[in-house]
Amino acid sequence: MRVDEQRIGDIVGADNVSTTPETCMIYSKDVTSLPDLAHQIVSPRFDVVTQPVDVLSIQNLILYALDKGIPIVPRGNGTSGWGGAIPTRGGLCVDLSSMSEILYFNEFESAVTVETGITWRDLLTFLEKLGFTLPVYPSSATAATVGGFVASGGLGIGSTRYGTILKQVHGIEVVLPNGKIVRLGKLLLDSKNDILKEKVEEGNIWLSKQLSAAGLGTLEQETKLFTGTYGSLGIITKVTLKTIPKLQLIPFAGSFDSMVDLVKAANRILSEVKPFFLRFLADNYTSKLRALNEHENESGKYILTGALLDTFYQNEDNVPIIRTVTNEENGIVLDDTRSWFYWNERLYPLRIKRHGPSLVPAEILAPIKMLPEILEKTKTELRNSKVAIEGTLSNDSTSSVMVWILDDERKKVSFTIGWYRSFKIASLAERFGGLPYAVGLWNGRHARKFYGNDSYNVLKVMKKKLDPNDIMNPVKVFGGRVTIGRESMLFGFLVGFIVALIAGWVIPRGLGLVWIIQLLDSSLLQIFYFPPLVIIGLSGGLVGLLITRIMTLNQALTIGIPILRILSKILRK
Ligand SMILES: Cc1cc2nc3c(=O)[nH]c(=O)nc-3n(C[C@H](O)[C@H](O)[C@H](O)COP(=O)(O)OP(=O)(O)OC[C@H]3O[C@@H](n4cnc5c(N)ncnc54)[C@H](O)[C@@H]3O)c2cc1C
Structure with a gap:
């Protein structure tokens, strides 16, 4: 695909555009290691990478891409592993990490508005200095951007009490695939400095008409079209998020010999204490934590760990309850040092990557009560692979189950054939009443189940209305044809x-x-x-x-994955 670097440089600034193969290659990956075969079915790299610094540049970039029929992919910092940020048909990468200002904070409204390229870590640092924090942030907070997490819509630290990140979004600003700038929900800004006001008014009028023609609600109600849909309907440029007071944080941890006991303790803690955060680490995870060298008695155990974030008096009541529950469910209460260790570790799950060196993450969302069975089934299914499993428990009786498959992509044949394993885990979820954790690119086959039939149909209608030429993050969520190698x-x-x-x-x-x-x-x-x-x-x-x-990507995967699985079985024999 030919792109006019000069023209794009005029739009975003010459220093903010690159077409060098090295840059394009780096930006064409996310956290998952992919076999070469994967790049045979999706485009191996972008044609151009841009780092716009303001919303108007993004609008002009989109208008240029629309005119030339060039695909656009929004990108935070590429820490996701579901392919949402990688190219499917080459084209233009829009890296938002240079748009990272904090635009508005009002402690009385419990809200903060930011540009979406800011990392969660930087936002937390700002808020915590003022005595506030965020109800939910991802465990990739040190690198992930606000836009990337809001566009993916997952569970994070704090979700045990507050639910998904989507519930924390008051309002958003989005540049649509036709270049219109719109604001949905309650986006709080200092109106004196709002240079986009007129453009937003025009965009909002247009989008309101489209929403009502599709039988949908008002701009205030339809934020969900753009959050959790992986940038397939537009680029989110500003977000207003809920904030909460930073009360007293007390981490806790207990070790268990069995997942069954851990789940019993977790359910009781969830209902009796309502912690801010509750996470489990399976035996195969703790056995790979080299940081446990001096604490061998925790290696190979199941760990239940989390934190309270409440007033001094609430914590004084709740700490003894957690200790009693842990003891009664056959666990061992770990001391404060160990509890702080696990709390600090929440941001570094990638430590275990050293056992790889390559990482193939597979994640599902499942009922908490099914966790012991899911763990056993996953271990059996992946018995010939190096695996580490952990998850975040939520207040709605579900838990994420993150299966980190550790492999070595330099072993081309076995790595390629083993690619089926992450897809296998997604299918396993359904057998246990769960779902794949995310959609992005690779789980597009499960999108209808993931969003629910009605919501998915609405998303499809809106994709057609907003992006009839399919230039915005093509093939993500909705599937479609790819350029075959x-x-x-x-x-x-x-x-x-x-x-x-x-x-x-x-x-x-x-x-x-x-x-x-x-x-x-x-x-x-x-x-x-x-x-x-x-x-x-x-x-x-x-x-x-x-x-x-x-063939579409989803058809290619439907045919290809069973073939890889059969090959894997034959080779193992
Ligand atoms: C160590 C580790 C821990 C993690 N912990 C969690 C966790 O706790 N919970 C969780 O859900 N995930 C987690 N993840 C996955 C990932 O980090 C999160 O989804 C993260 O929020 C992605 O942010 P990002 O900036 O890297 O986005 P990217 O990976 O760059 O993009 C993710 C998706 O969002 C789209 N996108 C990015 N920015 C925008 C934008 N401004 N507008 C529209 N679309 C956009 C992209 O096109 C892509 O589809 C973890 C990953 C790692 C490596």
Whole structure:
């Protein structure tokens, strides 16, 4: 794809654009290590990377991309692992990390408004100096941006009490795929310095009409179209978030011999104490924490850890309850030093990556009561892999289950074939009444279940209205065709060739279909001077190649994942 670097430089500033292969390659990855095969089915890299510094540059970038039909992908810091931030058809990466100002804070309204490229860590640092904190932030807070988490909509630190990040969003500003700037919900700003006021008024009028034509609610009510949808409907440029007072923080931790006991204790703590945060680490996680060197008695145990964030008096009442519950459910209460250790560790789950060096994360959302079974099933399913499992428990009886698969991408064959494992975990979730944790790119096949039928239909209608040319983060959430690489086309040809040969030779003979055998041997076909079966094989190959070219990503995965699984079983034997 040809992009005009000069023109893009005029829009975002010459220093804020790069087309060097190195930069484009780095920006085309997220936290997941992918096999080369994955890049055969999605575009291996962006054509250009930009770092706009204001909303008007983003608007002009989108108008330029729309005019030229260039795909656009918004990006925070690429810490997600579901492919939402990687390119599917090349195009333009919009890195928001240079837009990181804190625009508004009002302690009486318990709200803060920021540009979405700010990291959670920087926002927390600002708020905590003033005696406030955030109800929810991701455990990737040191690097992840506010925009990336709001666009993904997950659980984080604090979700045990406050639910998902989506519940913490008061309002947002979005640049739509047609370049219009809109504001939804309650976006709090200092109106004196609002240079976008007129553009927003125009954009809001347009979007209101679209919403009412689609039978949806008002701008105030429809924030959810753009939060949790992975930047597929627009680029979020500002967010107003809830804040809470930073009360007394008391971490706690207990170790257990079994997940069954841990879950019993967790359920009681959730209902009797309502902690700010509750997390579990499975035995295979603690056994990989090298930081536990001096605490071998916790290595290989199940750890339940979390924190209270309440008044001094509430904490004084709740700490003894947690201790009693832990003891009564056969756990060992860990001392303050160990509790602080696990609290501080909440931000560094990637420590275990040293056992890789490559990481393939797979995450699901499941009922808390099913955790012991899910853990056992996952361990059995991945018994030949290095795995570490942890999760965050939420106040609605569900828990995230993060399965970190540790592998080595330098071992090309086994790494490629093992790619099916993360998809397998997503399917496993459904068997236990759960869901894949996120959609992004790779879980697009589960999007309808993930959002619910009605909500997904609404999202599809709005995608068509707002982005008829499918330039905004294409293939994410909604699926679609991808640019297939040469090796994949060859693969399609070979599969078609072999299937046609088998169909042409084995089936007629196996079923005794004499007339087909005679037709294949007839003189009419022999005029090509090829054995007729070769012609059939070649035709099958061409059909296979054609199918590969027109297949959507979701179809490719539906066919490809079982093939990888079978190959993996054969190779293991
Ligand atoms: C160690 C570690 C811990 C993690 N902990 C958590 C956790 O506790 N909870 C959790 O849910 N996830 C977690 N994650 C996953 C990931 O960090 C989060 O989803 C994170 O919020 C992504 O932020 P990011 O800035 O890196 O976004 P990216 O990865 O860059 O982008 C994520 C998605 O959002 C879109 N996007 C980014 N910015 C915008 C924007 N401004 N407007 C519109 N779309 C946008 C992208 O296109 C992409 O689809 C963790 C990951 C790691 C590596």
